[in-house]
Amino acid sequence: MSMKFIPTKVHGILDYVVAVALIFAPMIFGFSEVGGAAVAIPVILGIGLFLYSLFTKYEWGAVKVLGMPYHLMIDFIAATLLAVSPFLFGFADEAPNAWVPHVVVGITVILVVLFSQTQTGPLTDKQ
DSSP: OOSOOBOHHHHHHHHHHHHHHHHHHHHHTTOGGGOHHHHHHHHHHHHHHHHHHHTBSSTTOSSOOBOHHHHHHHHHHHHHHHHHHHHHTTOTTSOHHHHHHHHHHHHHHHHHHHTBOSSSSSOOTTO
């Protein structure tokens, strides 16, 4: 049995939900006053996620040009950047509401990537 149990259809829904959540994270988690990279990173990554999801070859893509393996690679890189950004950009010393969402969402997205299927359609052992 494959460890990749998250279908692309579900991954796609998560993409758009996470994109919107990232864009509004500074307001949702109350760290918009921190400013700088703490605010810019999730907003930029959220906008990017929304855009490249639109171009992914899966059920929720509008212009299907980006293969799912490439999409997952971008997800992994972006999620890693999100998770390490408080330490990389020096805002880890801020109040927990400024850095905890970055780390938690980043790690969660990495896990989603690791368990997501690379092809649309029914689950197969080839993945």
